[in-house]
Amino acid sequence: MIVSHSISDASMALPSLEQIVRVFSLEDYNTRVVVLGVMALGTASGLIGTFLLLRKRALTADALSHATLPGIAAAFMVMVAFGSDGKALAGLLLGAFVFGCIGVLGILGIRKTTRLKDDAAIGIVLSVLFGLGLCLLRMATELPTGSAAGLSGFIFGKASSMVASDALIMAGVALGIVIVTIALHKEWTLLCFDEKFGAVQGCPTLLLDVVLMAMVAIVTVIALQSVGLVLAVAMLIIPAACARYWTTKIITMLMAAALIGCLSGWLGAVASALVPRMPTGPVIVLICGFWFIVSFVFGPNNGLFIRQLTRIRLQRRISLQHILRAMWEVCEDTQSSSFTIEDIVYVRSWSKRAVEKLLRRCAKQHVATREPNSMWRLTEKGSAEASRVVRNHRLWEVYLITYADIAPSHVDRDADMIEHVLGRNLVSQLEELLKATDIPKSPHAVGTST
Structure with missing residues (x-):
């Protein structure tokens, strides 16, 4: 028997x-719907977030998520004006997408037509559109013909209200993003690492940039219901940032980011279902944060x-090379194959x-051995390694004295x-x-400069 929790029950029972x-x-219908939706969201976010991270536009997702707020409020007022309750x-989401695209075009336009950098463009678009969204949201709440009470759920997310059609939309969008990523991953990789070279090669970099930002806007829009516009940026950036610590190959990074996003969505949905009154969106982000710490x-x-x-x-x-060089130079200076600890100290x-x-x-690595009379000497292996270290050191010293005019002292x-x-290769060049x-002989007295 499943224990039910009353609305007033604030306990956190296991x-x-x-x-x-x-x-x-x-087994529960709502759990299946939420898990499917957030797993699809995590997969799509991981894929697109990888290119967003490599493009060094992590804050763009934050700007886009805030830019969707006026779209939600405007869409609500338009639907109310046409006789609907405004809650479709x-x-x-269509209104959010339109304003998300406006935000994308605004950022790209400022970056392309002015001397302002990405951070300034993002700051301008984020603040202006979010301010507009707050004003429109206030106006929507005062409409006499519609109730805007549920719109605030898009700010922080409300995955529990998700229905099967919402999850199917997320799954369809995720599938579309997977297809687009497979088709354009080479071009987007070139865009991320060498945009100017791509432009010289005839690659439509501006179009590719717009398509990438459009995909970011789509992912941001479908993330609104599950994690909200405040936390949507986390779903785009954290899985990709985690994957960056595990691989240097772009294909592997894409798969790892998608897997981390999908796994975080699943675990977050399950955890929020097990713990009463635990919001799904923040739990998903916390799990993403856990994976980031591990990574x-x-x-x-x-x-680390x-x-x-x-x-x-x-x-x-x-430190081993230092002691080998010290032993070699002591033996060279004393014309003896043995030395004491005091000789090295001196x-x-x-x-x-x-x-x-x-x-x-040195004794453990068999490069030096201790003799019965408390003397030490280099082994054959140690002598070979020490001579190599000393030779490299002195070659570089001679080079610096000869060509860099550095005093021998x-x-x-x-x-x-x-x-x-x-x-x-460098040693060979120095030799030549x-x-x-x-x-070479030491250009200074042994031990006077160390």
Whole structure:
């Protein structure tokens, strides 16, 4: 038996197992309708939002969503003037789409005909049309022949009022956007990454831009009932932003964004059905936000965890190369194959504890070994790696002294900033330029500049 909740009940009781099974199995008609609608919306938003994000027009969606408000109010007043109650969803969405297109044309027109940038154009269109929408909405509420009480639902969304025809419209629009995306994804990709090159190649960049913005307007319009005009931008941007952290390939990014949007819509609809009085739109956006946090932290493409791991690995590699160069130069200076920890400390002015830690790492990687008399020496593997590091460092030092006119007493630190990223091609060019066949001598006293 499903427990019913009264309107005055503000409790947040946990759902029973029977309720969970019923919701996930989509037994209820309203649940099926809402889930289908928001999943279609999430798929369409992810696809179009990807190009919007790559086009660097994330705020355009926000401007378009706010631009739909005067369209809704104007459509309501027009329908009331023709004797209707003004609540026909198709008419309201048509009005929203018309004003969304006006917003698109306004942004493109300002950007193309003035010196103002995208952010200024978006700010102008957003504020003017939203202000117009508030005025028209106020006028609509004072009409004697119609009730505008339900229009405020488009501001924050009201997915629970969705019926089967609404869900079918969303599904049809999503299917159309999938088809258009498949047909134009190459052209839109060129538009996003190199618009000028596309124009030179004869690509109709302005037309493609208008079509893309029209698709954004359509997605924004169908998002009004489920998430509202305030949160519509989240459905367009967050799934695409999540996908950006998982791949660098445009096709994979499109599929990932569509999947994240679809999954967020499904989970949001299910969660709002399980928890009484939990609005569907905000829950969907919160789930999108959760996926973004996961992607931001763990995404393999420049995610926070990967960045930190890469930075740690780089620092460890640099510190290992530093100690290898120090060991090589100490042996070179003393004409001995063995050295003590104190020798490294004296030459480099590092702490004894830091040197001991680095030498233990060297021993684990078999590039240095400790002898019975507390002496250390490079292994054959370590000697080869150390000679390579020293050679690259000194080649760059000689280059800077010869061609950049840097004093020998200051060149060590400058060379140290670049030696760790010298590739084979650059080293070969340095060898050819400096006519170097062996390890050059140090242009300064060892250890005086580090």
